[in-house]
Amino acid sequence: MLRVRGLTVGYGGEPVLEGIDLEVEAGKFAALLGPSGSGKTSVLRCVTGLMRPQSGRVELDVPPTEVGFLFQDDALLPWRTARQNVALGLRIRGAPRRAADEKADHWLALMGLEDFGGRFPRQLSGGQRKRVAIAQVLALEPKLLLMDEPFAALDAIVRTRVTQELLGWVEREHLSVLLVTHDLEEAISASDFVYVLSQGPRARIRARHEVHIARPRNVLESRRHPTFGPLLRRLWDDLSGEPASVDYAL
Amino acid sequence: MKRWLDRVAVRRSLALLALVIVWEALSRLGILNPFYVPAPSAVAKVLGALFADGQIWQHLDATFTAALAGLTAGLALGIALGFAAALTPLLAELLEPVMILLNAIPRVILAPLFVIWLGIELASKIALALVLVAVLVFFAVYSGIKEVDQRLVERVRTLGGGRRVLIREVYVPSVSAWVLGNLKVAVGFAFTGAVVGEFVASSRGLGYLLQFAQSTYNASLTIALIVLIMGFVLILFAAAERLERRLLRWRYA
Ligand SMILES: Nc1ncnc2c1ncn2[C@@H]1O[C@H](COP(=O)(O)OP(=O)(O)OP(=O)(O)O)[C@@H](O)[C@H]1O
Ligand SMILES: [Mg+2]
Numbered sequence: 001m002l003r004v005r006g007l008t009v010g011y012g013g014e015p016v017l018e019g020i021d022l023e024v025e026a027g028k029f030a031a032l033l034g035p036s037g038s039g040k041t042s043v044l045r046c047v048t049g050l051m052r053p054q055s056g057r058v059e060l061d062v063p064p065t066e067v068g069f070l071f072q073d074d075a076l077l078p079w080r081t082a083r084q085n086v087a088l089g090l091r092i093r094g095a096p097r098r099a100a101d102e103k104a105d106h107w108l109a110l111m112g113l114e115d116f117g118g119r120f121p122r123q124l125s126g127g128q129r130k131r132v133a134i135a136q137v138l139a140l141e142p143k144l145l146l147m148d149e150p151f152a153a154l155d156a157i158v159r160t161r162v163t164q165e166l167l168g169w170v171e172r173e174h175l176s177v178l179l180v181t182h183d184l185e186e187a188i189s190a191s192d193f194v195y196v197l198s199q200g201p202r203a204r205i206r207a208r209h210e211v212h213i214a215r216p217r218n219v220l221e222s223r224r225h226p227t228f229g230p231l232l233r234r235l236w237d238d239l240s241g242e243p244a245s246v247d248y249a250l
Numbered sequence: 251m252k253r254w255l256d257r258v259a260v261r262r263s264l265a266l267l268a269l270v271i272v273w274e275a276l277s278r279l280g281i282l283n284p285f286y287v288p289a290p291s292a293v294a295k296v297l298g299a300l301f302a303d304g305q306i307w308q309h310l311d312a313t314f315t316a317a318l319a320g321l322t323a324g325l326a327l328g329i330a331l332g333f334a335a336a337l338t339p340l341l342a343e344l345l346e347p348v349m350i351l352l353n354a355i356p357r358v359i360l361a362p363l364f365v366i367w368l369g370i371e372l373a374s375k376i377a378l379a380l381v382l383v384a385v386l387v388f389f390a391v392y393s394g395i396k397e398v399d400q401r402l403v404e405r406v407r408t409l410g411g412g413r414r415v416l417i418r419e420v421y422v423p424s425v426s427a428w429v430l431g432n433l434k435v436a437v438g439f440a441f442t443g444a445v446v447g448e449f450v451a452s453s454r455g456l457g458y459l460l461q462f463a464q465s466t467y468n469a470s471l472t473i474a475l476i477v478l479i480m481g482f483v484l485i486l487f488a489a490a491e492r493l494e495r496r497l498l499r500w501r502y503a
Binding site: 064065067073122140 | 399401402404405406407408409410411415419420423424427498499500501503
């Protein structure tokens with residue numbers, strides 16, 4: 001579905017990323033972990049074509065219209081209501097207003113925002129805005145979903161619920177996902193394999209781990225899976241460059 | 251209790267009223283020389299007389315026509331040039347230095363030139379108001395477009411939006427916000443242009459009356475006219491503010 005080959009990215013000076021290879025097969029859920037500033041967002045920007053790499057290739061099996069990109073920050077159009085923001089992508093794809101609004105309301109409801117469709121972004125909390133942004137992308141029903149730390153602003157309960165909802169959706173629709181996150185546990189409980197980026201500059205893919213937890217998954221149950229603790233520990237080691245001081249093997 | 255005192259408008263009005271009362275008292279006590287600083291009551295009398303004999307209307311008409319025509323034309327020209335410059339780099343190269351120069355000088359110094367070019371009638375006043383407003387609006391639009399939130403542009407792009415969608419969903423709304431944010435200043439500029447234009451050379455208008463009052467050392471008439479202009483500009487400010495709040499509902503909601 002998505003293949004990144006030898007990607008090198010820079011902003012003028014020394015490359016931020018160098019020779020990145022990663023692959024997301026159709027219907028698979030991949031997580032990309034890495035220290036802050038290592039270049040995770042830059043990888044996604046190259047995949048969506050917002051940025052040109054210095055070298056390397058990005059290959060997509062679907063047209064760009066089938067790719068949904070959830071940004072790290074939750075900038076919505078401030079002059080449009082939550083509903084209009086969600087409907088925007090659908091309208092761009094030619095949906096009539098009525099149909100687009102109905103679909104927008106449906107997705108807002110799934111995000112627990114059924115009463116907020118008429119509000120402007122500044123009348124929403126950070127977490128609510130984030131959920132509007134999620135609805136905006138999911139409403140397009142993309143085949144490939146790129147997400148940049150989508151859940152960081154959500155409280156634990158909502159976060160678990162939204163993640164579970166998303167996971168169900170991804171499993172039912174066989175979506176392919178590349179999720180960028182800081183959260184090791186989230187990476188394991190949601191994905192089929194986890195890429196770990198080393199500290200930049202010239203960050204590289206340091207490791208690729210498979211997650212052997214059967215689907216369909218429950219976000220909370222996954223954490224009790226026997227492979228969860230050991231994998232968490234290995235990710236911790238990869239990221240910190242030293243053995244875990246905390247014993248995660250529950 | 252005293253909730254109405256919390257309102258800014260109420261507090262400001264009270265402060266002004268207090269000032270007027272002190273002023274009146276000082277005048278009555280003979281501390282202020284009425285030749286230079288006539289009492290508020292004397293000013294009020296002159297104001298009343300201006301309206302009573304009906305002479306004032308033609309002057310109000312002249313000033314308002316010049317200011318509003320200049321405002322409208324200045325807005326239109328500023329918006330058009332701002333958009334054109336932001337979208338056409340060549341035009342920006344040509345326009346920017348002129349606009350920066352015009353922005354740097356006190357533009358009212360152009361008044362005598364407009365009188366020479368356009369005569370002492372309405373046209374020269376409209377031109378001055380127009381230039382004052384257009385330069386302001388040009389920069390509001392131009393920088394509104396150039397400093398548009400790139401995150402929003404990227405967002406709309408990744409949702410599949412092309413140039414047309416970007417202009418409609420991102421550029422026009424963010425430029426409207428900039429222009430409306432400057433609307434009050436523009437109204438003030440339009441009146442400055444009209445009145446100063448009349449002040450320099452004219453046969454009608456509030457600026458003409460002011461010039462007349464000054465040349466006859468008539469302090470009461472001068473102050474009365476200043477108060478009158480203030481009053482009208484405040485009314486227009488209130489209207490501009492209402493318009494802004496209405497159109498920028500997303501910002502004030
Ligand atoms: N527009 C830019 N100009 C110059 N340097 C940039 C720019 N954007 C990012 N960088 C640099 O590139 C590096 C990678 O940035 P990127 O945003 O991809 O990191 P990230 O892994 O997403 O970090 P985080 O986890 O904090 O979001 C950082 O060191 C950053 O300072
Ligand atoms: Mg990032």
